[in-house]
Amino acid sequence: MNSEFLIITILVGLGTWLLRFLPTRFMRGTGDPNAPLSRFLSATGPAAIAALYIGAIIPMIAPQFQAIAPLVLGSGAVVAIYFWRHDVSLATLGGAIVYGLVFAIV
Structure with missing residues (x-):
């Protein structure tokens, strides 16, 4: 197996896990929609959709x-x-x- 592929896979998996774990760890009970972490997480959905869209249209x-x-x-x-x-x-x-x-x- 290619070592670069393995390293990228591990880093992407770690990043995904952190995006799911950190909000539950640090935002317990706050619920403040204006907190920096809350604003960051609310922007990740549209950013992911935009990235998928660009990745899909480039070959077209x-x-x-x-x-x-x-x-x-x-x-x-x-x-x-x-x-x-x-x-x-x-x-x-x-x-x-x-x-x-x-x-x-x-």
């Missing part, structure tokens, strides 16, 4: 518009529906439908 990026049309229009639909209705589930569903329709047409 191409210079031809026909190749990226489903990605651009589906992502645009997600943003537009979210700002219109302020509903994450509806925006996700709408973006998936637009992506599928554009993919089928192009």
